[in-house]
Amino acid sequence: MKKIAVLTSGGDAPGMNAAIRAVVRRAIYNDLEVYGVRHGYVGLMEGDFIKMELGSVGDIIHRGGTILRSARSEEFKTVEGQQKAIKQLKDAEIDGLVVIGGDGSFMGAGKLTEQGFPTIGVPGTIDNDISGTDYSIGFDTAVNTVIEAIDKIRDTAYSHERICIVEVMGRNAGDIALWTGLTSGAESILIPEATYDFDDVMNRIRHGQERGKMHSIIVVAEGVCSGEELKKEIKERSNLDTNVIVLGYLQRGGSPTAYDRMMASRMGGKAVDLLIEGQKGVMVGWKNAQLVSPSFEEAAKGKHKINLDDYDLARSISI
Ligand SMILES: Nc1ncnc2c1ncn2[C@@H]1O[C@H](COP(=O)(O)OP(=O)(O)O)[C@@H](O)[C@H]1O
């Protein structure tokens, strides 16, 4: 292993820069040459590579987004697209690749390895929906951003005695909704992993109103329904008016928390160590407070699980 490359792919996540920094610096420390691939798999297919030096990753540990930029690519899902990417890597005499991204990016990374190019994954997505790891870089920052927003929304909900629906991201996973709902004291949390019942949401609002609490916060994961759909359901069932707040990209940006910087540094460094050891087709994961490195196949066999005990806890203490 003499030359390696690193790219970021899929939705940007706070801490991706800290991970790029760890990859670049750990590689240079081990006398490897490092290239950054711009625009994820799109740049990989086009050979958009830039040589990275120690200074290329200076002053980025605290920045959200990704200095390498990110992208989603339909073309890369095809064998032709993957072959194009491998040709670019071989032409540049690159021996190994680190992909920082989410579950979709790992599918792509697995395909590169299957076709003979050594690739290692580093989990970076606010959704925390990757199987094979308990934690994905960006999740902690996103959760903190969301609770800061909900705390502010709560002030207005309280003052005007309003019911506010906060729609959060997560694709098909409810992790962001569960963590932010529990830690902001939301009266109802709707996640795709648990059976939800709109009448139950109504009952919880009424229960609060009976004891004089006229405001309420409902956190809904985008994987359940949109905030607007939930508003309609509530209106039809109870004639109650609600305010919908869609937090959107607010959740993806911002300076990473200490936890995200730490995990990004650990995971980025580990990815380089794995390439040097001659590993390929594995991802860096975090299980039982330890770094692990399951193969993409092994990781894909499992399904990311949410902690339903936390869901029960939230239901019992936020009422
Ligand atoms: N099944 C697949 N095979 C090959 N590449 C894939 C596959 N699924 C996703 N990708 C690539 O990974 C990119 C990022 O995936 P996406 O699901 O959008 O984000 P994330 O990696 O953050 O989950 C996609 O745009 C595509 O180029």
Ligand SMILES: O=P(O)(O)OC[C@H]1O[C@](O)(COP(=O)(O)O)[C@@H](O)[C@@H]1O
């Ligand atoms: O970037 P887009 O296309 O708006 O996608 C929005 C999606 O990206 C996310 O923010 C992050 O998801 P990924 O990590 O899978 O890219 C999801 O929560 C959301 O559903």
Ligand SMILES: [Mg+2]
């Ligand atoms: Mg994803």
